[in-house]
Amino acid sequence: MVLLTLMAAVTIGIVRARNLFAVVVLSGIYSFLMASVMIVLDAVDVAMTEASVGAGMSMVLMLGVLYLTKVEEAVPSHTPWLPLFVAVGTAAVLLYGTVGLPPFGAAENIVHAHVAPRYLEQSIAETTVPNVVTSVLASYRGFDTLGETVVIFTAGFAVLLLLRGRRRSRPSDDA
Amino acid sequence: MKFDLILRIASKLLLPFILLFALYVQFHGDYGPGGGFQAGVIGAAMVILYAIIFGLEAAKRAVPPIVVETMIALGALLFAGVGVTSMLLGGEFLNYSVLAHEPAHGQHLGILLVELGVLITVAGTMVTFFYTFAGRGR
Numbered sequence: 001m002v003l004l005t006l007m008a009a010v011t012i013g014i015v016r017a018r019n020l021f022a023v024v025v026l027s028g029i030y031s032f033l034m035a036s037v038m039i040v041l042d043a044v045d046v047a048m049t050e051a052s053v054g055a056g057m058s059m060v061l062m063l064g065v066l067y068l069t070k071v072e073e074a075v076p077s078h079t080p081w082l083p084l085f086v087a088v089g090t091a092a093v094l095l096y097g098t099v100g101l102p103p104f105g106a107a108e109n110i111v112h113a114h115v116a117p118r119y120l121e122q123s124i125a126e127t128t129v130p131n132v133v134t135s136v137l138a139s140y141r142g143f144d145t146l147g148e149t150v151v152i153f154t155a156g157f158a159v160l161l162l163l164r165g166r167r168r169s170r171p172s173d174d175a
Numbered sequence: 176m177k178f179d180l181i182l183r184i185a186s187k188l189l190l191p192f193i194l195l196f197a198l199y200v201q202f203h204g205d206y207g208p209g210g211g212f213q214a215g216v217i218g219a220a221m222v223i224l225y226a227i228i229f230g231l232e233a234a235k236r237a238v239p240p241i242v243v244e245t246m247i248a249l250g251a252l253l254f255a256g257v258g259v260t261s262m263l264l265g266g267e268f269l270n271y272s273v274l275a276h277e278p279a280h281g282q283h284l285g286i287l288l289v290e291l292g293v294l295i296t297v298a299g300t301m302v303t304f305f306y307t308f309a310g311r312g313r
Contacts, residue, residue, distance in 0.1 A: 044208035045208045045209065045210065045213075047208075048200070048208055048209055048213045049212055049213055049216075052213055052216040052217055052220070053212075053216050056216065056220050057216055057219070057220065057301055057304075060220075060223055060227075060305065061304060061305070061308060064305065064308040064309050065308065067309075068308075068311060129205045129206075129282070129283065129286060130205065130206050131204065131205055131206055131207060131208070133208070133210075134204050134205055134210055134286060134290070135282075135286065137210060138210070138285070138286040138289045138290055139271060139282055139285065139286055142258075142269040142271075142285075142289060143268075143269055145254075145289065145293065146254050146255065146258065146269065146289075148293075149250060149251050149254050149292060149293050149296050149297075150251055152247075152296050152297055152300050153247055153248065153250070153251040153296050153300070155300060156244075156247040156296075156299065156300035156303050156304070157247065159303065159304055159307055160244065160303060160307060163307040163308070163311060164307065
């Protein structure tokens with residue numbers, strides 16, 4: 001609860017701040033709080049990913065982008081009512097969706113009754129890997145992980161194509 | 176930043192331990208939290224810290240861009256290669272049980288290799304992101 005309150009405070013800070021450097025630092029704080037929430041929920045692997053990717057890598061990339069652009073946020077040229085309406089509408093739809101969810105953490109939920117018990121019971125016997133997260137990620141769901149790796153591969157090459165190719169074709173454009 | 180003595184010495188001390196932690200997260204992923212994704216990002220963070228403190232050129236000399244760009248493809252190829260190998264050995268695609276004499280050992284080996292592929296691709300992609308973004312300003 002303390003963590004969630006802090007996250008809400010950081011979000012308000014992000015919305016109110018005009019200095020983009022402060023926004024980047026605040027979003028890093030948000031990611032670390034999110035990682036702490038994941039630890040509270042016993043999802044250590046997810047917490048580790050959130051701390052390294054969300055707080056570490058995205059912050060470095062954001063700072064790299066800030067180095068190329070201005071630090072101050074531009075004054076918006078339109079009224080904030082339409083974005084506010086979209087945001088509040090999305091929040092309302094999401095809140096309405098949570099009403100239909102099964103009770104949080106209950107043992108008889110569908111997600112805990114499908115394939116999860118089989119993974120938990122057979123994982124050590126079948127893969128000798130004590131960390132069930134790893135055995136599910138790499139072995140039972142190996143095909144999905146291959147897809148994720150290919151997504152990262154595609155992202156890397158897309159960035160290379162976009163940022164490298166432009167410089168070569170228009171060398172005078174580069175400051 | 177380049178002439179800040181304390182930052183340079185402190186990061187010099189930290190760099191090997193960051194890499195060691197990345198390798199620990201990678202190869203201990205079977206037993207504790209962690210795996211290829213996390214280890215790849217931590218390893219890339221080491222290169223990026225080096226680039227921030229010692230300059231982009233020094234980092235590119237230590238870890239050339241051509242190497243990181245090859246790593247992007249190499250990791251995905253390793254992952255898919257494990258799948259194809261298991262097919263050639265008579266199993267289904269990505270069925271690691273056929274990789275060794277005992278199914279459990281095969282699973283272990285397969286998971287290790289696949290996580291290594293993920294590590295290589297993630298680290299290569301992250302460092303490439305940083306190189307291309309940081310290289311645009313100059």
